Amino acid sequence: MPRFAPPQRVLIVGAGEFGSTTALALARGAYKGHEHLITVLDRSPTPPATDAASYDYNKIVRQEYTDPLYANLAREAMIGWRGEWKEFFHETGVIMTARPAGVATAEKSYAVNFLPGMETPGKCARKLSGKADVQAQYGAGVPLGDFADCYAYHNECGGWAEAARATEAAVAKARAAGVTFRCGTAKKLVVNGGRVTGVVTEENADAYTADLVVLCCGSWTPTLVPDLKENLLPTGQVVGFVQLTPEEHERYKDVPVTMTALNGFYIFPPTATGLVKFAIHELGYLNPQAGYPSLPRTHLSRGYEMQSIPAHGHAKLLRNLAAVYPELAKKPFSASRLCWYSDRQSGDFLLDYHPEYNGTLFIGAGGSGHAFKFLPVIGGLIEQGIQGTMPQQYRDIFGYKSRPDRVDGRFEYSEFTRLDGDSKL
Ligand SMILES: Cc1cc2nc3c(=O)[nH]c(=O)nc-3n(C[C@H](O)[C@H](O)[C@H](O)COP(=O)(O)OP(=O)(O)OC[C@H]3O[C@@H](n4cnc5c(N)ncnc54)[C@H](O)[C@@H]3O)c2cc1C
Structure with missing residues (x-):
């Protein structure tokens, strides 16, 4: 009833x-x-x-949760993405990369693909063996940064959704x-x-x-x-964009989603108009307001219509972008913004x-x-x-x-930063 x-x-x-x-x-x-x-x-x-x-060009869709509850739910969702919602799903595959500190986390994530019920017929996950193998996933025309020398695996299962x-x-x-x-x-x-x-x-x-x-x-x-x-803490997360030229778009169009274990940086393939989005999944910024530890401050908030991001957030995005796609890090950001999570510890x-x-x-x-x-x-x-x-x-x-026994992994590698009015670019 x-x-x-x-x-x-x-x-x-x-x-x-x-x-x-x-x-x-x-x-x-x-x-x-x-x-x-x-x-x-x-x-x-x-x-x-x-x-x-939810108003965004793209969000990562994947099922490799080390928590079996989320893995099962994500697997169920993936069936929906390939079914009723397939028009909005691009199963480009995902590369997970890790420096020594993040390898244990990436290994756990990789292992999820081989648990009973998690396999997807026709799609496989495999560890990449060295720079040449990593480069092959992106195509010869895409210059890669130093991340290509690190631990990495490729999963054909997953990609991104037009949010x-x-x-x-x-x-x-x-x-x-x-x-x-x-x-x-x-x-x-x-x-x-x-x-x-x-x-x-x-x-x-x-x-x-x-x-x-x-x-x-x-x-x-x-x-x-x-x-x-x-x-339900509102936390601001930095997001950046670069606009590709038609020639760059042609070279980058088939790259996978790239994620970095243990620093949270991730970057998407270009959209249909050649826009590349990248961001960092971390604890992010707090915008303290009277009586609240934080409230969203967006481009619809008076005085913040241009949605600038803090200078240190910009620098962090740029540093990580250079480590994946050095060529794109030489381009100016075509846009940047703070996107607000509704966060629980x-x-x-x-x-x-x-x-x-x-x-x-x-x-x-x-x-x-x-x-x-x-x-x-x-x-x-x-x-x-x-x-x-x-x-x-x-x-x-x-x-x-x-x-209280469940604590988000971001607490291991990140800390809150206070968003002050003068920290605009
Ligand atoms: C930068 C960023 C990157 C992300 N990346 C990913 C990813 O790669 N993969 C992934 O799975 N998830 C990702 N997420 C998480 C995901 O986007 C969110 O969890 C999801 O979109 C939340 O949806 P929602 O409906 O709860 O909130 P929202 O999409 O924020 O919607 C809230 C709605 O409520 C309305 N509203 C608010 N207050 C009022 C009010 N008082 N009266 C009337 N209307 C009101 C707003 O106008 C809005 O339309 C990301 C989130 C962010 C911010």
């Missing part, structure tokens, strides 16, 4: 990956035939918002199914008799009412639920009811920089959480309180 079913109304706040796929899962599940009872509210009239984590387009498609599918989308910024929860009964918006103090409110606001979630300000997502409010407020957030690859399955998982049917092993890690 579902906990929520027609005629109860559901309000989902936020239409990034989490919110849009939750709407879709409910519309295909308990609300099939009653999709008009689901409303999605987003700050943007054309969600996801341009400063949302903004895939999320827009989830929104379009939900809309086509009959879900109502509205534009507005939720300012606060409306609470009556210990139950959340809706939200009030900033624009005109309209109240949206519902029997269940699902918050999928990514890194903005603590603005509505301040008790999550530390457990455990690195686990938060997919659970708020402990107060009598089961009327559900939170779907805490992507911790690695949730996009789960787009084909995350909405279904959130629906299970709402309906109380989520398998116990997932409830154990996605609960409202982080498990």
Whole structure:
């Protein structure tokens, strides 16, 4: 028996990956035939918002999690990427590289490919033996940096997803199914008799009412639920881009995704327009604000429209870019920005009811920089959480309180940096 079913109304706040796929899962599940009872509210009239984590050219999709729970989930998601979502998936393969300090981590990741059930027919993972073998994966016309001399393996399984387009498609599918989308910024929860009964918006103090409110606001979630300000910490991550010439694009077009174990740098193949994106998966920057350890500061924040990144973040990106593609490091960045993770110390997502409010407020957030690859399955998982049917092993890690015994690996090689107003380029 579902906990929520027609005629109860559901309000989902936020239409990034989490919110849009939750709407879709409910519309295909308990609300099939009653999709008009689901409303999605987003700050943007054309969600996801341009400063949302899901609004991006590309995100890595891979299944090599050393934690078997995530590995199984990622494997399930990969089936979805090769099926319903294949239009947005580029299975270019992934190279994982490591300097001595990161080899043990990379080895563990490599071994996952050979666990029962993880093999993919026709796709193999293999260790690369030296510079020439690494070079062969990129093609002779692509000059490589010193990383090519390090430990490396190549996995044909995995690649990247067109994030903004895939999320827009989830929104379009939900809309086509009959879900109502509205534009507005939720300012606060409306609470009556210990139950959340809706939200009030900033624009005109309209109240949206519902029997269940699902918050999928990514890194903005603590603005509505301040008790999550530390457990869903907004952290800014530096991202850079270079624009290839048509000649460079031709030479680089078939390169794999490249990742570096134990410093978090990763770089994508060029997009269809020759744009190469690179970033660092680390603890990142904090933007302390009154009463909050950090809140997102994006190109939509007043005074930061140009979205400059801190000088030391720029230097770090450049150093790592030079170590992979020295030729591209000589080009100017065509753009750079801070992209905001919704981080939990455990690195686990938060997919659970708020402990107060009598089961009327559900939170779907805490992507911790690695949730996009789960787009084909995350909405279904959130629906299970709402309906109380989520398998116990997932409830154990996605609960409202982080498990203290689980600590994200980034704490091993990175530290928080405070983002000060004067640290712009
Ligand atoms: C730089 C970067 C790189 C990443 N790389 C990868 C990767 O390679 N692979 C991977 O698997 N994952 C990656 N991730 C993680 C992944 O992108 C996120 O986990 C995922 O996109 C989060 O989706 P979301 O729906 O929770 O949040 P978001 O996409 O941020 O969406 C939140 C939505 O809520 C709306 N909203 C917020 N507040 C309100 C409000 N008060 N009222 C109304 N609407 C509101 C916003 O407008 C927005 O549309 C990366 C993340 C970042 C930032």
